[in-house]
Amino acid sequence: MGQQKLLIVKLGSLGDIIHTIPAQQRLAQHFPQAQIHWLTEPPYHTLLDHIPGISRVWLADTKKWRRHISSLPDSIQLIRALRQQHFEAALDFQGLVKSALLAKLSGAKRVIGFVAHQSREAASSYFYSETVVGDDGSRPHVVEINLQLARSLGCSTNGANPLIPLEIPSEAFDYVDDQLSKNNIVKPILVNPGAGWVTKLWPLRNYAQLLLRIHQELGHGIVLTYGPGEKDLVQEIQTVTAPHPIAAFPTTFLQLAALCRRSHLLIAGDTGPLHLAVALGTPTVAILGPTSPWRNGPFNEKDPIIKRYLFCSNSYKRTCHQFICMDIPVQEVFDAVTRRLES
Template identity: 35%
Template sequence: MADPAHSGFSPASILIIRLSALGDVIRTLPLLPPLRARFPAARLGWLCEPGQRPVVEVQPLVDEVLEFPRQDLTRSLKSGHLLRAGSRLRTTLATIRRWRPQVVLDAQGTYKSALLMRLSGAPLRIGFARGVAREYIPGAATHHVTPVPARQSRVEKALSLLAPLAADPSLAAAELPRQAGAAALAESLWAAKPGRVRILISPGASNRQGYKRWPPRMFAAAAASLAAGGATVQIAWGPGEEGLAREVAGHAGGGVHLLPATSLLLLAELLRTADLFIGNDSGPMHLAWLVGTPVVALYGATDPVVNAPWGPGHRQVAVTTAQRLAGGRDPSLMAAIKPEAVIAAAREILAGVNPSSD
């Protein structure tokens, strides 16, 4: 294959591999505009898990979404249905090969994504170098990238994969097109609870990362204070989080409202029409900045530099670096963040959104 940095290099198809999770998929979306500008005639594909598909398939620059059925494979293996798991994996690999990618970018950096890249049949395969990728398979990539500096936003890390292709990272941008049906429903859910400003709180994080969760009573204290100031405060929740959300709403009192179950795109539209989002380092937090909503993001064990909301106008409330390094993944670390700090950060943002909010 020709030098990918050469101006005459023109692949017919490019596949991005970022399987999960929601926040990580969102932070990989900024790759799309530079790739489209560099290769306007190329088909752009994305390989992801089914749960992330709603965010990817509405991207105007993505020509096709391919699915990796991780949960189905896991269930089959755990239940001893090895033949079914093998059949599903062969079908997935056949789908990728029929797509005939000429370039693959592995933005995941795991054994799973590296193996999928290696088996894709693409002659040009770009991945993170040993020591940068979370998991590394020698020979999976033909071109290796080492982001500089090492400690940087996950968005900037993903954009470093553009270097071998000579695509311009300054063109990076991300959006989620408005979904009319979900937007109408979101507006009705907000209109039913009138207030001077709209605040959406998501107290959850993935079940495997409970150490990211700020204590429910602290969320409730911040929510109650902001509601007492005239804001409409609603609590959103995802799969398995209803009990947590009810606990927050219950401690906060009658001025804070629990939303019904939402789809991913409905949550996006609720966020789009909110004035502020408050939440942990989670998928909903990254979804908030994607749709242009100011964020107050809370960090304990996770690095606020690496996991920052992308773009200006956000606030981060985090434990000290010394606390983070000493505390590891201790869930109690998040309790070091006081409600007063979160309320102050929220009011700073709201003062710019609505000067009368104080």
């Protein structure tokens, strides 16, 4: 493919982007001379800027476009700039109408996405020149599904690997080391209680009980991690666990990555920090609710997945009036943590 250019369209979220990076790496290996560009939303460029093999990261602030009609010139300017790149192909890993439309408007010769019934929004397929079957019914992980899209350009799908070559700057490690030192913690266990969907949330009282048991019975230092809008969750847990000190401090994506590298283990639901930890090789324990373990759980078979299997399992519902899928006993999670630490 020489010096030709490819465009990856994956706007968000953190976990979805992390699950797409292995496909980007496979494209970079298969086309070492090609330029690979990535179209995403803020703030994910801060992560993608540190991934080898990405020539340029483009920002599409679609939320701003929807809120402010005055930002329309920004979107037009972006589309014009993308079209000037003369992309050989645009691969839409998002599967939404907005991502498919952006891929089409990029002017790429080929616009490739998943078949309609496997896209998040079936109408997205109207904008593709080619479609690919991502899930062949063999229960593939989302990392493997994304590799199928790369396969459309001739890449091999063998030997799927979730690990990503994130280049974490020294400043991120310096910040994390300073925070750990202030809290007298070495090699902590990380706990991320937040999630993007309310149905993915394990009860905060359960997290509090789990942290106390880890602190008292296993003797490990603990750090609570959180993202934008989740600080109240952390403070509520800290209130319940008082007077036992449970550390928590804000992190950027790169600082969170550095923290994962400094830690024994991360415990979380199906959320970005869990997938980041897996991608960096940090052991994890996953507490899953409405999402399927084979598709969205940790790719590493050594990482325990704690889940209730019910009539509504793997429904991918973002709201629910029962929340029975997250009615998981603390003992079950604690036992999984113990097993993973021993392994």
